[in-house]
Amino acid sequence: MRDALVAAAFELFLERGFEATTVDDIVALAGVGRRSFFRYFPSKEDVVFPDHERCLADMTAFLESVAEDPEPVARVCDAARMVLRMYAENPTFSVQRYRLTKSFPGLRAYELSVVWRYERALAAYLRRRFAGWSDGDLRADVIAAAVVAAHNNALRSWLRSGGEGDAEAAVDHALALVRNSWAPDGGPAGPGEPADEDVVVVITKRRTPLWRVVRELEGGQGPG
Amino acid sequence: MRDALVAAAFELFLERGFEATTVDDIVALAGVGRRSFFRYFPSKEDVVFPDHERCLADMTAFLESVAEDPEPVARVCDAARMVLRMYAENPTFSVQRYRLTKSFPGLRAYELSVVWRYERALAAYLRRRFAGWSDGDLRADVIAAAVVAAHNNALRSWLRSGGEGDAEAAVDHALALVRNSWAPDGGPAGPGEPADEDVVVVITKRRTPLWRVVRELEGGQGPG
Numbered sequence: 001m002r003d004a005l006v007a008a009a010f011e012l013f014l015e016r017g018f019e020a021t022t023v024d025d026i027v028a029l030a031g032v033g034r035r036s037f038f039r040y041f042p043s044k045e046d047v048v049f050p051d052h053e054r055c056l057a058d059m060t061a062f063l064e065s066v067a068e069d070p071e072p073v074a075r076v077c078d079a080a081r082m083v084l085r086m087y088a089e090n091p092t093f094s095v096q097r098y099r100l101t102k103s104f105p106g107l108r109a110y111e112l113s114v115v116w117r118y119e120r121a122l123a124a125y126l127r128r129r130f131a132g133w134s135d136g137d138l139r140a141d142v143i144a145a146a147v148v149a150a151h152n153n154a155l156r157s158w159l160r161s162g163g164e165g166d167a168e169a170a171v172d173h174a175l176a177l178v179r180n181s182w183a184p185d186g187g188p189a190g191p192g193e194p195a196d197e198d199v200v201v202v203i204t205k206r207r208t209p210l211w212r213v214v215r216e217l218e219g220g221q222g223p224g
Numbered sequence: 225m226r227d228a229l230v231a232a233a234f235e236l237f238l239e240r241g242f243e244a245t246t247v248d249d250i251v252a253l254a255g256v257g258r259r260s261f262f263r264y265f266p267s268k269e270d271v272v273f274p275d276h277e278r279c280l281a282d283m284t285a286f287l288e289s290v291a292e293d294p295e296p297v298a299r300v301c302d303a304a305r306m307v308l309r310m311y312a313e314n315p316t317f318s319v320q321r322y323r324l325t326k327s328f329p330g331l332r333a334y335e336l337s338v339v340w341r342y343e344r345a346l347a348a349y350l351r352r353r354f355a356g357w358s359d360g361d362l363r364a365d366v367i368a369a370a371v372v373a374a375h376n377n378a379l380r381s382w383l384r385s386g387g388e389g390d391a392e393a394a395v396d397h398a399l400a401l402v403r404n405s406w407a408p409d410g411g412p413a414g415p416g417e418p419a420d421e422d423v424v425v426v427i428t429k430r431r432t433p434l435w436r437v438v439r440e441l442e443g444g445q446g447p448g
Contacts, residue, residue, distance in 0.1 A: 112336045138398055141377045142370050149369030153362045174362055181405050
């Protein structure tokens with residue numbers, strides 16, 4: 001019945017628009033009562049994003065499943081990929097929803113609050129892992145925001161393209177950029193790192209900005 | 225009249241709560257008509273954040289005022305500081321509003337949309353500056369998100385403390401963390417960088433994760 005409500009809602013949203021569609025319209029088309037609708041969805045906005053609650057719960061469980069993770073930044077990247085997979089499971093639906101969300105400020109606000117909850121879930125995990133470290137909470141918040149921004153940059157490109165191309169590869173590439181800059185925890189830096197074993201000797205002054213040293217090591221592949 | 229409306233609104237919000245206060249209550253206390261209220265504020269939420277529109281406009285003007293900035297990351301950090309200064313100008317009001325916002329989900333959602341607009345303003349500037357660079361849009365989005373997260377981490381700590389301590393120093397410290405990791409553009413890395421002139425020789429393998437090299441250069445001051 002839940003799926004039938006989502007299908008009916010989207011049929012009407014796409015036909016009439018989000019605002020012109022009432023919950024009564026949706027339940028009439030789905031052939032169920034109002035009470036059934038509200039058993040599954042607290043509001044009309046929630047039926048637009050039917051899988052986020054489950055995904056948030058899955059993400060939280062995933063982050064809590066390992067007490068001592070040697071690679072917390074890699075783990076939050078993996079957690080972010082759970083959101084991508086939810087979108088990529090059903091490209092047609094995801095692209096329709098993206099277009100719908102763009103056109104209604106109310107849905108955009110709802111989406112921002114969902115994104116915020118994902119970001120806080122990632123940050124809460126990192127804060128626990130960085131507890132006692134210098135600037136632990138700050139680093140946790142910044143890394144969580146960077147991971148979410150990288151993930152969403154790749155996700156939105158894919159949605160804008162109409163769901164063409166390899167969304168997972170695009171997200172992997174975006175997340176590698178964050179991991180290369182931020183991973184303070186050890187472990188491989190993931191896709192995007194140079195793979196060869198050459199020894200590099202860098203002679204620099206201690207006051208040289210770190211970005212300059214990093215660019216040197218990247219072989220000048222950074223911007224600028 | 226605008227200030228009188230804000231003062232009346234806050235007196236009532238703190239006394240009765242945000243939801244129990246109507247626009248009619250506010251205009252009655254301020255001694256003006258409803259139309260005057262809506263001339264200044266599109267909604268009751270807007271009176272809670274009366275200076276964000278001006279701050280957003282100032283920030284956009286600041287970011288557009290220099291066509292060829294040699295240090296775009298430093299510039300978005302300076303742009304973010306404009307928000308901090310707005311809060312720090314009036315600590316009592318800012319702390320009251322922080323407490324009010326925390327207790328009403330509707331205000332929280334409104335605040336998220338404001339934060340999103342700041343982040344997009346920073347990202348739009350960086351996207352222009354990084355145009356043509358490899359992963360320019362992605363880097364712009366990630367850096368904007370990191371700057372906003374760092375700024376808000378310091379701002380929220382200051383607000384939680386009741387407006388005690390040096391908010392500007394806390395924000396400078398937080399932004400330095402982002403600049404040290406991300407500044408792909410040159411210029412000094414800002415506060416937080418080692419200041420002495422020692423020469424450092426780093427011998428590493430090319431595949432060593434950059435964070436590990438960076439930590440080495442930082443003298444092991446990073447977490448872990």
